[in-house]
Amino acid sequence: MGGTEHLTVRREGATLILTLNRPEAKNALSLPMLVGLYDGWLEADADDRVRSIVLTGAGGAFCAGMDLKALAGKGMDGQEYRDRMTADPDLHWKAMLRHHRPRKPVVAAVEGYCVAGGTEILQGTDIRVAGESATFGLFEVKRGLFPIGGSTVRLPRQIPRTHALEMLLTGRPYSAAEAASIGLIGHVVPDGAALEKALVIAEQINACGPLAVEAVKASVYETAEMSEGDGLAAELKRGWPIFDTADAKEGSRAFAEKRAPVFRRA
Structure with missing residues (x-):
């Protein structure tokens, strides 16, 4: 079973659980995390014993997006991960579900921050559960950046265009309740219960053909x-x-x- 220092992998029955594991940085994306994510998607699809995937985050957060220090060229340590990226320049987009779609259903279990790249990865998942204090949003425009993880294409296809454009153009945060009201997520549960609910849904999927x-x-x-x-x-x-x-x-x-x-x- 794979995994890296920033991405843990474990099995629970027929469900593969991928956990973004960089809680000190609210699970901001790093090279080890991206490589681990992509390998996790591949592992799930290659193993016929796996019937569903749950994606979650450690330490009360889902993902705060790209590490901006890393984007500036700092903090992306690990030559083996750099070598993987050199060998496959598209790997980060596959990890973020922009250029890869697992054939197994993916259930997102969100607690805390799920913003910027976190909200972009979320759009590549199939079913979404969030704790009531979770925060969503695409903050890129506030920093003069572009949400290039697929949001300008996917978001208007997943929620009404007026809501998609408001999220994209204002860069403001959204509560779990508001995210559910516009259709970005499907379930709001008490804080700390998102993974439990996601696993219930996954088990229902696992019971099917x-x-x-x-x-x-x-x-x-x-x-x-x-x-x-x-x-x-x-x-x-x-x-x-x-x-x-x-x-x-x-x-x-x-x-x-x-x-x-x-x-x-x-």
Whole structure:
């Protein structure tokens, strides 16, 4: 199981939990964190025993974005990580889910700060839970910067454009309640309970047919920008093969026999 000094990896049942682990810096992004994140996404997709992923942060924060000191050329230690970035200049975008989409569902468990790059990574996750004191926002314009992690493209597709533009153009913070009201997150829970709730959701996903879950996720993203007709045609191509799987037959048989299905990815 992978991980780095700024990214821990552990399994709980069929869920792989990736934890941003730089609490002294509110989990601001670093090279070790980015390399660990990308390796975590790859590990989850390569291991058929993993059916879901939970992304969270240590120390009561999710992610405060890029370390600005590091952006200025300081603090990004670790030659092995520099070598990884040199070998794959796109690695940081893959880590931040800008240029990579895991085939397994990703549930975000947010506590505390989830701002700038944190809010950008959030947009690459599938289901989002936050503690009631969590803070969201894209602060880049306040610093004369651009939210280049994908937010000018993704955010208006995920929430109403008026809310997306307000978040992008004002650089102001958003509470968890307001983030939920505009559709950025799906659940607000008491502080400290985000991971627990995310794991409950992950376990519900894990109980479903993995081939079906992955096909459904792929279809949602694949058809997002298609016309309705093209999307429905693409959905059939994704969906019909699922009915011919052994898992589909097992699901129907288990329902008839009033028992929990045993899915085998077959």
